[in-house]
Amino acid sequence: MSIKNLVSLGLLVFIPISVAAEYLHWDALVVFVTSAIAIIPLAIWLSTATEEVAVATGPSIGGLLNAVFGNATELIIALSALRAGLVDIVKASITGTIISNLLLVMGLSMFLGGLRYKEQEFQPIVARVSGSTMTLAVTAIVLPAMVISTSNVVDPVAISRLSITVAIVLIVVYALTLLFSLKTHSYLYDVGVVELEEGATEAAHVEHKTNLPLWIGVLLIATIAVAFESEIFVGAVEEATKGLGLTPLFTGVILLPLVGGAAEYVTAVRVAIKNNMDLSVSVAMGSSLLVALLVAPVLVLIGQAIGQPMDLSFNLFEVVAVTIAVAIANLISLDGRSNWLEGVLLLATYTVLGAAFYFHPA
């Protein structure tokens, strides 16, 4: 059993602890921290189960599964928070997930990978298509905020309708990117897929063969458990972070993505160290894209349905931060090569943005 699996199992002990903390009304900070730690192994199991089921069901259905369930943890946490009316935190966590994936995850991958390999390569065309799609996503995030800030009068109905229109366009584009990457231009993504399968094969060697019913079971249990834990987590988040002197903006942009995205972070960095930058970049960028093109618009539409309307009008500072993150990630990934300094630059940008969010009063 690998160290990763041992850790994932060990951390499961935080599930009962967090439940106890919640029902015995311990301090909100304790509930917050223990439920956050409890979510991490669940997210890793959820992600592992998705990958295993994806491999067993073949590249087409598997790709679709990965594309839809890939960020299930983020989506579940966001849905819990949305139901609890924490619209600002949910919106902040959307921009936060994009920023963390592009800067923290890709930065760590390029930095740690770059310490072992002088120069690492990946498919520039994949990075380029992702970069262009990401730019569209940023546009979608920028526009409602800009409509508001350049208007004298703000009409909430107009912003809401604009958000719904944009959400539908994004979902259509997401479906088309799947068609592109899984069907019409799948050969561009072949390298990554082959290596993904290799990784899976490796995993299969350890466990002898993929046990489909087992993994479907793990997938279901992990999904339910994440939902369950995320309720506890979300219930404590406001009180706990206020107690720490943190703003909802900082909580949503910096803290939440660390909890929800832990699984991808581990994967991306692990494969980068194995010199599989194609997969690493594709996990980091793919995760950002999934959140921007699927999670965010789905939340807009669900928000309308459950009476917690969420529009796409982000805080102007979030807009600036996402724009910076996408610009520097595009610039660095455009040529399909990376080295440790480029990792440092991404991490430094993340640090500087994090500091700015920390000191931002809003």
Place this chain on the structure above:
Amino acid sequence: MSIKNLVSLGLLVFIPISVAAEYLHWDALVVFVTSAIAIIPLAIWLSTATEEVAVATGPSIGGLLNAVFGNATELIIALSALRAGLVDIVKASITGTIISNLLLVMGLSMFLGGLRYKEQEFQPIVARVSGSTMTLAVTAIVLPAMVISTSNVVDPVAISRLSITVAIVLIVVYALTLLFSLKTHSYLYDVGVVELEEGATEAAHVEHKTNLPLWIGVLLIATIAVAFESEIFVGAVEEATKGLGLTPLFTGVILLPLVGGAAEYVTAVRVAIKNNMDLSVSVAMGSSLLVALLVAPVLVLIGQAIGQPMDLSFNLFEVVAVTIAVAIANLISLDGRSNWLEGVLLLATYTVLGAAFYFHPA
């Protein structure tokens, strides 16, 4: 006779209809729609005549002719609108033409071309030079707006002087880009030119040979007819669009470029489907550049002369939209390759921007 020519001829019937609508005082919307439709075939004839005369007069004078008359329809409509005092609509149509060419025209070309060809190629260096020039043009459009929005006091005289200075710099740069593309570095553009001539040769085959006096006649008549029709069109635009609940901003940015630019749209998409992406990209980018570097500054200078002063201080939202359009067009064209998904991304960006302009109250 080709379908395109038949359609161009058929649509000419809207000229008498629009004249009747105008003089019989029909509803403004009828005047607006019929004159808009009447302008489209005129613009196509004007553009065809320019190309034919350009081919007959050789690459140097021809290139110059194309460069100056290429967007004659846009210029004529803008001049009519400027004389009528519709400064806001004129300014909006400048940013709108840039946005439509980069997103709608290039998007349609890459999408429809990409449905037939898995991957299409074009000269990346031409795209790169155009992209850099476009970035300068955006700078010129961004600066006056930013001077205003970052100042406590706004001095209209200073903004006017800044606009005139910027206009002169842009015209000089435009002249130098002609020197570059037609003279010192014409070899970079050879592919496109050869293919342009091929296209013309093809046309010549149909009509046996280029009849220079005929086409000069068509050029003159079409120019006068466009001027004439654009007066009718401009006279009805305010009342008609207000009746439809559209803002001047939306009218200028989205509607006007569709009418004025129809000819280039048809050309760019047609050659893209024939896999001549060099010409397609060059038409779309060239048209944007012409508007930004020649039409806009000329309007500023003419506006001064005719007592309808127009400065370059665009609405902040237009500035954001143009910046987004140029950024994503640069990113997508930088590597000299395109596929259908990149077309979709450009079209989706156009849709999202269009929706934002539609819901923008200003």
Place this chain on the structure above:
Amino acid sequence: MSIKNLVSLGLLVFIPISVAAEYLHWDALVVFVTSAIAIIPLAIWLSTATEEVAVATGPSIGGLLNAVFGNATELIIALSALRAGLVDIVKASITGTIISNLLLVMGLSMFLGGLRYKEQEFQPIVARVSGSTMTLAVTAIVLPAMVISTSNVVDPVAISRLSITVAIVLIVVYALTLLFSLKTHSYLYDVGVVELEEGATEAAHVEHKTNLPLWIGVLLIATIAVAFESEIFVGAVEEATKGLGLTPLFTGVILLPLVGGAAEYVTAVRVAIKNNMDLSVSVAMGSSLLVALLVAPVLVLIGQAIGQPMDLSFNLFEVVAVTIAVAIANLISLDGRSNWLEGVLLLATYTVLGAAFYFHPA
């Protein structure tokens, strides 16, 4: 003796003239102009001495020397101005140095070089790493201004702490870029270094051999003389520029970098004309980076120490200008090729920005 050396010697006569002007209380404009002219040859000697000592001490220590003393003149002038409490001018001169190096110096180099050579080449990877680092620097410059402009309440303590945090991150990143370029990935920079040494060898031929003690002496004397002259210069700058109707913003962004950076301007253009674009681009970009990653943060920290606290919250218009400069410089240098038109585009952008700063009321 070369023309450059003759000019450098001849201009030294302005040192006594400026001293006389200062102590005889001549008009502030005379003091300002004569001390500005006096600084130029001193900056050239300082830069030449740094290079000579750097060559004599070998690539590692030499590279470090160049990296630290490369922009000594800018640093000394900025320190004098900071001590005199001219915080706004100091901040403006930081953005101004970045803008001038990327647009004016690189523009002149590409333009004049491009008049002699149809196409010039340089290492795209060096330009790319510099471009990404520059983007981080822009982020650091953008963020405090954006925190302020997107907050309802401005907490000066928070902005000050954010500035100090950012300053420390930037200095660490600067140290790591040195490690990268001088140690772990020095082979990427080899071309430039070889050519730098060739240039030095050429110089050595004229003077037979590098006289280390002599050049260390020149280095020390020039440093002290620049410090001395910059006190006179800074003392007159406010009164002189106000007399000319110039704002502190224009003075800091446009005038000061011309005085402080004259040495690099001459070097960059001279080597560009010799077709050594690697060195030319590296001087222009390196100089911008040095100011953004070392000079600016050091000034923040020193400002705290000497009781003239300077934060990194730049004027929003400066932020826009730096962003534009970095974007267009990145776009043009990304492919490792240049031609005269690209030089023109950079110069036109500089002209347009200069005009905007001139007409900006703030």
